[in-house]
Amino acid sequence: MKSLTLGIIGLGTVGGGLLTILQRSLPEIERRLGKTFNVEIIAVRDLSRARDVDTDGITLTDDPFEVVKHPKVDVVVELMGGTTLARDLVEQAIKAGKHIVTANKALIALYGNGLFALAQQHQVHIYYEASVAGGIPVIKALREGLAANEIQWLAGIINGTGNYILTEMKKPDADFASVLKTAQQLGYAEADPTYDVEGIDAAHKLTILASLAFGIELNFAQVYTEGISNITSDDIRFANSFGYEIKHLGIAQRTEAGFSLRVHPTLVPKSLLIADVNGVMNAVMVHGNHVGSTMYYGPGAGSGATASAVMADLIDLARAWEAPYACHVPALGYQAVAVDSNAKLESIDAIDCAFYLRFLVKDHPGVLARLSQTLADCDISIEHLHQEPVGESAEYALVVLTTNSVNEGRFNQALAILEGLDDVEGKIAKIRISEF
Amino acid sequence: MKSLTLGIIGLGTVGGGLLTILQRSLPEIERRLGKTFNVEIIAVRDLSRARDVDTDGITLTDDPFEVVKHPKVDVVVELMGGTTLARDLVEQAIKAGKHIVTANKALIALYGNGLFALAQQHQVHIYYEASVAGGIPVIKALREGLAANEIQWLAGIINGTGNYILTEMKKPDADFASVLKTAQQLGYAEADPTYDVEGIDAAHKLTILASLAFGIELNFAQVYTEGISNITSDDIRFANSFGYEIKHLGIAQRTEAGFSLRVHPTLVPKSLLIADVNGVMNAVMVHGNHVGSTMYYGPGAGSGATASAVMADLIDLARAWEAPYACHVPALGYQAVAVDSNAKLESIDAIDCAFYLRFLVKDHPGVLARLSQTLADCDISIEHLHQEPVGESAEYALVVLTTNSVNEGRFNQALAILEGLDDVEGKIAKIRISEF
Numbered sequence: 001m002k003s004l005t006l007g008i009i010g011l012g013t014v015g016g017g018l019l020t021i022l023q024r025s026l027p028e029i030e031r032r033l034g035k036t037f038n039v040e041i042i043a044v045r046d047l048s049r050a051r052d053v054d055t056d057g058i059t060l061t062d063d064p065f066e067v068v069k070h071p072k073v074d075v076v077v078e079l080m081g082g083t084t085l086a087r088d089l090v091e092q093a094i095k096a097g098k099h100i101v102t103a104n105k106a107l108i109a110l111y112g113n114g115l116f117a118l119a120q121q122h123q124v125h126i127y128y129e130a131s132v133a134g135g136i137p138v139i140k141a142l143r144e145g146l147a148a149n150e151i152q153w154l155a156g157i158i159n160g161t162g163n164y165i166l167t168e169m170k171k172p173d174a175d176f177a178s179v180l181k182t183a184q185q186l187g188y189a190e191a192d193p194t195y196d197v198e199g200i201d202a203a204h205k206l207t208i209l210a211s212l213a214f215g216i217e218l219n220f221a222q223v224y225t226e227g228i229s230n231i232t233s234d235d236i237r238f239a240n241s242f243g244y245e246i247k248h249l250g251i252a253q254r255t256e257a258g259f260s261l262r263v264h265p266t267l268v269p270k271s272l273l274i275a276d277v278n279g280v281m282n283a284v285m286v287h288g289n290h291v292g293s294t295m296y297y298g299p300g301a302g303s304g305a306t307a308s309a310v311m312a313d314l315i316d317l318a319r320a321w322e323a324p325y326a327c328h329v330p331a332l333g334y335q336a337v338a339v340d341s342n343a344k345l346e347s348i349d350a351i352d353c354a355f356y357l358r359f360l361v362k363d364h365p366g367v368l369a370r371l372s373q374t375l376a377d378c379d380i381s382i383e384h385l386h387q388e389p390v391g392e393s394a395e396y397a398l399v400v401l402t403t404n405s406v407n408e409g410r411f412n413q414a415l416a417i418l419e420g421l422d423d424v425e426g427k428i429a430k431i432r433i434s435e436f
Numbered sequence: 437m438k439s440l441t442l443g444i445i446g447l448g449t450v451g452g453g454l455l456t457i458l459q460r461s462l463p464e465i466e467r468r469l470g471k472t473f474n475v476e477i478i479a480v481r482d483l484s485r486a487r488d489v490d491t492d493g494i495t496l497t498d499d500p501f502e503v504v505k506h507p508k509v510d511v512v513v514e515l516m517g518g519t520t521l522a523r524d525l526v527e528q529a530i531k532a533g534k535h536i537v538t539a540n541k542a543l544i545a546l547y548g549n550g551l552f553a554l555a556q557q558h559q560v561h562i563y564y565e566a567s568v569a570g571g572i573p574v575i576k577a578l579r580e581g582l583a584a585n586e587i588q589w590l591a592g593i594i595n596g597t598g599n600y601i602l603t604e605m606k607k608p609d610a611d612f613a614s615v616l617k618t619a620q621q622l623g624y625a626e627a628d629p630t631y632d633v634e635g636i637d638a639a640h641k642l643t644i645l646a647s648l649a650f651g652i653e654l655n656f657a658q659v660y661t662e663g664i665s666n667i668t669s670d671d672i673r674f675a676n677s678f679g680y681e682i683k684h685l686g687i688a689q690r691t692e693a694g695f696s697l698r699v700h701p702t703l704v705p706k707s708l709l710i711a712d713v714n715g716v717m718n719a720v721m722v723h724g725n726h727v728g729s730t731m732y733y734g735p736g737a738g739s740g741a742t743a744s745a746v747m748a749d750l751i752d753l754a755r756a757w758e759a760p761y762a763c764h765v766p767a768l769g770y771q772a773v774a775v776d777s778n779a780k781l782e783s784i785d786a787i788d789c790a791f792y793l794r795f796l797v798k799d800h801p802g803v804l805a806r807l808s809q810t811l812a813d814c815d816i817s818i819e820h821l822h823q824e825p826v827g828e829s830a831e832y833a834l835v836v837l838t839t840n841s842v843n844e845g846r847f848n849q850a851l852a853i854l855e856g857l858d859d860v861e862g863k864i865a866k867i868r869i870s871e872f
Contacts, residue, residue, distance in 0.1 A: 021584050021726050028586050031651055031774035034762065129581075135727035137581025145565075145573025148457050148747030150464050215467055273733060276712045290457050291571035291744035294734030297709060298727065308727035311584030323759030326470065338467035 002035040004318050007073035007098075008042045009064045009089060010080035011051065014103050014130070015042065017307030018077065019053045029311070035318045043067045043080075068093035075317060077310060078102040087111050090126075094118050101313045103130035103306055109204035109220040112211075113341075116331040123325050127313035132205040133158055133282040135305030136298040137312060142212040142286065143333030149288025151213035153253040155266075155436065156284035157277050158205040160300040161189045161196035162228050162248040166265075167278040169233050170240075176229060188280055198227035199248065199263040206250030209284065210261050213252055215334035216343035219261065224348040226264035230429060235358060238400040239267050239431075242356075242384045245275040246431065253351075258344030260351050267356050267402075267433040285436070293436075349409035354383070354433040356402050357415075360390065360425040363397040367423045371399065374421065378414035380406055396425060402433060438471040440754050443509035443534075444478045445500045445525060446516035447487065450539050450566070451478065453743030454513065455489045465747070471754045479503045479516075504529035511753060513746060514538040523547050526562075530554050537749045539566035539742055545640035545656045548647075549777075552767040559761050563749035568641040569594055569718040571741030572734040573748060578648040578722065579769030585724025587649035589689040591702075591872065594641040596716035596736040597625045597632035598664050598684040602701075603714040605669050606676075612665060624716055634663035635684065635699040642686030645720065646697050649688055651770035652779035655697065660784040662700035666865060671794060674836040675703050675867075678792075678820045681711040682867065689787075694780030696787050703792050703838075703869040721872070729872070785845035790819070790869035792838050793851075796826065796861040799833040803859045807835065810857065814850035816842055832861060838869060 008015055021029075022037060030036050042055065043064035061067065068076055068089050076093040080086055083106050090100055090107065100119070102108070108115070108128050119126045129139045133156065142151070157163045161183060168179040180197070183189035195201045207220040228248050239246050244267035253260045268275045273295055277283040282300030287293045299305040320328055332339055361367050372382060385401040403411075419428055444451055457465075458473060466472050478491065479500035497503070504512055504525050512529040516522055519542050526536055526543065536555070538544070544551070544564050555562045565575045569592065578587070593599045597619060604615040616633070619625035631637045643656040664684050675682050680703035689696045704711045709731055713719040718736030723729045735741040756764050768775055797803050808818060821837045839847075855864055 017726070025584065025586060025726070028651075029584065032583055032766075032770050034771040034774075135724075136730055137577050140576060140581045141573050144752060145576045145748055146744065147468050147751045148461065148465065148744045150461060215464075273709065273712055276709055288571075288744060290453070290461065290740040290747075292735050292738075292741055294572055294732070296730070296732060298730030302728075304726040305728055308582065308584045308724060311726075312581055315583045316580060319765065320756065320759060320763045323756060323763040327756045327759040327763065329755065330468075334468050335470040338470075 001030065002321070004035065004037050004314070004321070005072045005074045006037055006039045006077055006314070007067035007070050008039060008077045008079060009067050010078070011042050011044045012079065013303045014306045014310065015079045016053045017303035018079070018310050019055070021307050021311050023054060029315065033315055033318055035321070037314065037318070040072050041067050041070050064089050065092065068098065069096055073098055075099045075101060075314065078104055079310070083107050083110055090115060091118060094122050094124055097122060097124060099124045099317055100126040101310055101317065102126065102128050103310055105131040105201070105204040105208060109207040109218055112218045116336070119331065120336050125317060125328055126331055127317060129313050130306045130309035132208050133284055133296070134298065134300040134302065135308045136282060136284070136296045136300070137309065138284045138296045139212060141296055142209065143329050146286060146288050146291060146294070147333065149290050152287045152289055153251065154209055154213055154284060154286045155249050155251045155274070155434065156209065157247055157274065157282050158250050158284065158300065159196050159202040159248060160280035160282055161193070162202070163277065164188050164280045166228060166231065166236070166246055166248060169231070169236050175233050176231060197229055199225040202248065202250045202263045206252060206261060206263055209250065210252035210259065211332050213286070214254065214259055214343065215332060215338060216259065216340045219343070219345055222261060222345040224262040224264070228265050231265050234398070235429070235431060238358070238386060239356060241386070242402055243270055244268060244433065245270055247274065249434070251434065255346050255351070257350070258346055260346045262348060265431050267431055269435055272436060349412070351408050352405050353408050354403055354405040355411060356400065356431040356433055357428050358398070358400045359428040360396045361399050361423045362425060363389070363394055364423065370421065370423055371418065374418055375403070375414060378410070378417065380404065380411065380414055437466065438757070440471065440473050440750070440757070441508050441510045442473055442475045442513055442750070443503035443506050444475060444513045444515060445503050446514070447478050447480045448515065449739045450742045450746065451515045452489045453739035454515070454746050455491070457743050457747050459490060465751065469751055469754055471757070473750060473754070476508050477503050477506050500525050501528065504534065505532055509534055511535045511537060511750065514540055515746070519543050519546055526551060527554060530558050530560055533558060533560060535560045535753055536562040537746055537753065538562065538564050539746055541567040541637070541640040541644060545643040545654055548644070548654045552772070555767065556772050561753060561764055562767055563753060565749050566742045566745035568644050569720055569732070570734070570736040570738065571744045572718060572720070572732045572736070573745065574720045574732045575648060577732055578645065579765050582722060582724050582727060582730070583769065585726050588723045588725055589687065590645055590649055590720060590722045591685050591687045591710070591870065592642070592645065592720035593683055593710065593713050593718055594686050594720065594736065595632050595638040595684060596718055597629065598638070599713065600624050600716045601633070602664060602667065602672070602682055602684060605667070605672055611669050612667060633665055635661040638684065638686045638699045642688060642697055642699055645686065646688035646695065647768050649722070650690065650695055650779065651768060651774060652695065652776045655779070655781055658697060658781040660698040660700070664701050667701055670834070671865070671867060674794070674822060675792060677822070678838055679706055680704060680869065681706055683710065685870070687870065691782050691787070693786070694782055696782045698784060701867050703867055705871055708872060785848070787844050788841050789844055790839055790841040791847060792836065792867040792869055793864050794834070794836045795864040796832045797835050797859045798861060799825070799830055800859065806857065806859055807854065810854055811839070811850060814846070814853065816840065816847065816850055
């Protein structure tokens with residue numbers, strides 16, 4: 001039976017999961033594939049560390065360059081993360097004629113364009129199913145399953161930590177800070193939660209999904225990114241009362257002028273299935289012009305789930321091993337020459353959107369009339385409006401409202417006028433609404 | 437640019453959808469594929485019929501055998517349905533060296549084993565993504581995306597008509613008969629709704645999903661099949677009050693002794709995402725030993741959605757056109773020699789399951805105590821119990837209850853004892869519960 005030789009860089013959560021799959025499920029994989037795998041060498045950070053997984057018969061090294069230049073290795077599996085050393089290693093592996101399987105979303109989002117070109121030049125493949133939404137085969141769905149479609153938009157819960165926090169904040173007496181702390185204690189959030197909470201991790205993944213959906217170059221720098229740290233339990237409660245859940249979504253959308261790529265908290269109607277995706281789970285809705293709306297749901301992280309996606313890539317690669325280069329699915333699902341390197345990405349100000357607003361007003365007679373009139377003067381209409389007293393005092397009231405869909409740039413001008421009113425106290429919190 | 441020549445059999449809903457995709461989206465498909473398609477010939481039932489789609493430049497024939505023996509045709513796309521003539525045509529096409537793409541679930545479920553063997557013998561491929569769950573690429577997920585996993589179970593809403601009926605029955609004053617009539621008027625249900633309502637269509641699809649999940653031969657004859665025509669609005673209401681939705685599920689499960697394949701109404705906890713899948717939509721949950729639970733959701737029928745899946749198969753086939761035969765994914769995702777032709781399929785009586793019961797009792801003192809005692813004597817415990825008077829009279833009461841998980845064969849014996857009690861009036865309605 002033909003055997004592919006693997007060199008693995010990184011034996012942490014995902015690397016350990018991959019070894020576990022190879023040790024427990026190889027007979028079932030051989031039933032499917034008619035080929036097998038053997039692991040020749042693994043680069044680890046600390047050779048002396050005790051491990052849960054059996055590495056008998058595998059060379060361990062603390063020099064990852066040994067893996068990429070190992071003459072027996074057919075495929076380098078990059079599971080170390082980061083974008084400096086990892087990029088260098090992947091480039092050297094490609095130049096040495098090795099295929100790459102990686103779970104590294106930052107690497108692909110930031111340097112994918114160059115890496116894909118280099119891989120094409122050296123006639124090797126880069127597979128990266130595990131980089132987005134963990135165990136959910138959503139890259140395969142976009143590149144192959146929905147290939148008959150022009151994708152019109154996609155929207156995903158692609159960061160489990162953020163979704164866990166927003167889900168837990170629905171519980172009584174839970175606020176962002178306390179829930180984040182629990183998430184850190186449970187290991188769902190890092191000690192420095194910035195990447196998850198401020199949407200950077202989601203923006204990496206959205207960059208990849210958007211390029212797959214539209215056949216455009218990776219454009220991480222142009223993704224509008226907004227985190228969830230300003231969302232309050234009040235927002236979630238009010239959104240609920242208006243018929244919405246708040247989800248931290250990555251959204252990629254074809255527009256008249258080009259494309260819009262953005263990550264931000266979003267009110268979504270409770271009637272949509274994605275509104276019911278809770279906890280650390282991920283889900284990606286994809287709307288194609290022929291198929292309509294589909295959704296892909298599952299665990300977005302974790303050892304077994306992520307390693308399942310890495311292994312699926314290895315199986316795909318092994319299956320088509322003897323096929324000509326062009327018979328493999330191209331890196332972004334589009335022929336390299338057809339990938340659009342000049343796609344126009346719209347600024348967030350150019351997008352039409354409905355909005356939810358929350359702010360304090362001085363509780364004077366006629367205040368709601370003045371607010372409504374100010375918005376009406378700017379051609380913005382109010383869909384829902386709710387006001388309630390703040391604390392014991394009658395001095396301030398909390399106002400929440402939702403608007404119709406308007407151009408965001410124009411909306412921000414109206415917001416500035418609103419914030420300038422004597423009635424309004426402090427800043428106005430704004431969350432976008434998507435009905436899909 | 438390399439062009440594949442298609443011969444299509446059937447120009448109904450799906451055939452028309454396929455032509456529409458080819459006419460509207462071919463440039464985008466060419467961007468992806470670097471190859472193209474042309475339609476040489478289409479077999480239609482009635483040559484004189486006016487059509488919505490443009491067939492300029494395509495030979496139309498009312499003899500489908502012209503398509504399968506046409507010398508220019510590379511791929512025969514079978515979209516006529518049925519299992520007699522369709523089987524004959526597909527066999528002849530295979531023998532003539534044509535690849536097959538089909539949306540015909542009955543054909544695959546009933547005759548797939550023979551057709552796959554014939555295709556292997558003639559070194560052609562049979563692709564059938566459109567046969568299950570319409571536009572959702574769930575066959576691709578099972579064959580490729582989750583290929584690292586041993587699938588432990590899957591459960592799907594794989595008949596949109598049935599799901600529409602159960603969803604509509606939640607509305608006030610809706611009963612099965614009236615909702616079915618509406619579904620027929622809307623075109624969601626056939627004039628003879630047996631295939632959809634009695635679970636036969638779902639059983640065809642489940643047969644296919646199970647073989648893909650477990651690498652076993654297609655076993656339609658051994659699927660336990662139960663329809664939804666005995667479900668009442670009361671059942672749905674009571675299930676809801678106990679924390680469940682009623683869904684018509686196809687379930688395939690690894691058991692200790694082998695496999696269990698069944699289609700039946702099922703109470704599923706409201707906390708599961710599949711409980712929120714409403715209307716004509718389809719969804720398939722798949723649980724793999726490494727990835728955990730994933731779900732695939734989308735439109736299970738309709739022109740564009742089904743044609744999207746057919747076109748995806750054509751793109752896959754075209755992409756790997758120059759690759760050796762073994763580089764393509766095998767028909768059931770497992771190497772032909774590895775497909776288990778002796779899988780033990782368990783009888784429904786052998787399965788452990790929790791149950792919901794609904795029945796009438798004579799409203800005498802102590803009746804609930806006697807019921808509970810009877811079940812307790814059979815080692816069955818009650819989880820939820822609700823009793824309410826029937827109509828104005830105090831003569832009868834309606835009892836609904838749920839039990840713990842027990843062996844179904846043993847449970848049926850207890851049910852016979854219960855039905856023999858003087859207190860119990862008529863038959864007891866039984867619905868299975870799955871917590872997953």
